[in-house]
Amino acid sequence: MTSRPRHLFVTTALPYANGPFHIGHIMEYIQADIWVRFQRMVGNKVHWMGADDAHGAPIMLKAESEGITPEQLVTRIAADRPKYLEGFHIAFDNWHSTHSPENTQLTQRIFRELQEAGLVYVKAVEQFFDPVKNMFLADRYVKGECPNCHAKDQYGDTCEVCSKAYEPTDLINPYSTLSGATPVRRTSDHYFVKLSEPRCKQFMREWLNAEQNGKPRLQPAVRNKANEWLEGEGDQALTDKDISRDAPYFGIPIPGATGKYFYVWFDAPIGYLASLKNYFDSGKARANGEERSFDEFLAAPDVEQIHFIGKDIIYFHTLLWPAMLKFAGEKVPDNVYVHGFITVSGAKMSKSRGTGISPLRYLDVGMNPEWLRYYIAAKLNANVEDIDFNPEDFIARVNSDLVGKYVNIASRMAPFIAKFFDNRMPPLPAGSRGISAALEHQAAIRAAFDEREFGKAIRLTMEVADAVNAEIDVYKPWILSKDAANNPDNLKKLGEICASSMATFKALTLFLKPILPALAEQAEGYLNSGPLDWNLFERGDAASLLPAGHHFGTFKPLITRVDPKQLDALFESANEAAKKTAEAPASGPGPTPQAASAAEITVDDFAKLDIRIAKIVAAETVDGADKLLKLTVDIGDAQRTVFAGIRSAYTPEQLAGRLTLVLANLKPRKMKFGTSEGMVLAAGPGGKDIFLLSPDAGATPGMKVK
């Protein structure tokens, strides 16, 4: 507050425009949104840009399979974005697209500047070419037999069976996954950025290890990782980056090179700048108080350029992107803040297993977006760590902290204030545990927000809330209120605890405001305070928090508790949605839902499934899991333990001794209760309607299904 405001150009990773947001995107946005709101509350100027990452072969192919143009696909996906962003109170200043005139212009400009800097060269590359689709094939579109262990149907980069890495051209009997055709080798000129050049490496070395505002610009884990890539030797050495793709490709044309396009990862980060340019050109920046032009702003030394990203794209943001900007003569990024992934109940997100949480479903089942914001904030810190969404933990955390501790303070004081003090602020007592705690912690809370240690900010905030609740218990206002009407001493004491509680409540509202903007706004309504910001603590004394005589608004319940049933609904619908996508993957307007079936696979794909007749030797319930049964199955040559989510439809007694089908080569999965070594096959929508498959008479355990 005393220093000049910082000017922050903030971005979050551009979501790939071939699908809707998932919980991972939302987590990143929530992290950045909290940070951005906090920065605004301490008086800094923030410009937060988002955009769709629209280019690349996957989008082109997906559009083609739906019979629409890539532009139509991208437009359709983009149309859904506001639902999510508004739904979770994500306050971007601008949302744009990499498929835009701004991005074309900037990308081509940066490319030319890199050329002039002597960092671009052309080299012939031999690659597989699909003679049917008439296009070059990226590694993931080529499959064949592993040259090392001879496993069939391995991708063009590494073998999933023996983990051997190789070139796609090493595959035996390769085929295109797009057409099935045998690809031919063909040579084409590609453009490369010379990252391996000494001055380039020297720059990256300096950039990676530099300090920013007296602190390392990168988190230590990120810096270590990037340094490792940068300093690698031999076959680990940093290689030049291939930045071109041949037509057909959905992307930005390379100037002066017919039939060549920029690889999507070249123009994607430039999309940050394109969104910023669009923000300036459309007048939004000016409306947001920024008087400079786009070019002035981008080059200004006082503007900090900060990227929030996930740990999967560290390479691009800490090596390629800074180097691109540097040698194009642009200002380089100041910070890259990296976060981990979000898991659900310890399992990695997986649409096919239905463990992911759909953000839209979350809103549809009526859950409060601020619950999720709070929960995620409580788990976030500045490290590159994965965080886990645990349903029980979620309920406990939200209900206990937000309802039981924070909102409860206003809720338990409001009636007294209305009844005994004409809904006005009584005079503060000399000492107050709550206010002291708030004043003591406010600087640390502020620092924690700035450092993205949101979990720490919340811990400290809850300490303040605990202090007030304990203080209320000492005063016992419910006893004071009994004769306060004709006992001046008790009336005074009642006033003290009301005043202390409400002043602290105001501070707590401020602390939580970056995380809970809508709730804070309601609380501000009751506090009749106007929008709170960190100026509240400028004077640092208790009396300035909330002056005596201040008139409060009408108290209304601020937030409801989480109902466990809502979480059940969330996961049920997630499971149903997952089943639907499993049945009709990316089919768009094709067959009707009832007729929907899975995408076509080959006999070879089917052969990968080791489905066997199995005898259920034993079945038992699992303590602590009301959906699971623990089954011991005989699959011929072995007995396996399998956990099956069929308890809603079967009792252990119904199962013991019967035959069924088991997928025996499913990767074993560790669960809270043990390891599940296979999957029992069943059909049905769920609940009581789950139907286990059975073989006809005569089948014996171990027989393979084929």
Next chain:
RNA sequence: GGCUAGGUAGCUCAGCUGGUUAGAGCGUGGCACUCAUAAUGCCGAGGUCGUGGGUUCGAGUCCCACCCUAGCCA
């Protein structure tokens, strides 16, 4: 395989540059209270800080090895 990080109470996590009986919240057991959205307060149980070595007067905190988890190897 190499590398990067992490493994602290049932659960989720704090523990700064090594220093007295290792902390919090949730959950759990008991008590108190009833103003409040069955909210709140107090007391208690619960950890050989992944394992094994080492350095040190002293290590969850430093070093080595190993095990497990996650991720990266573009």
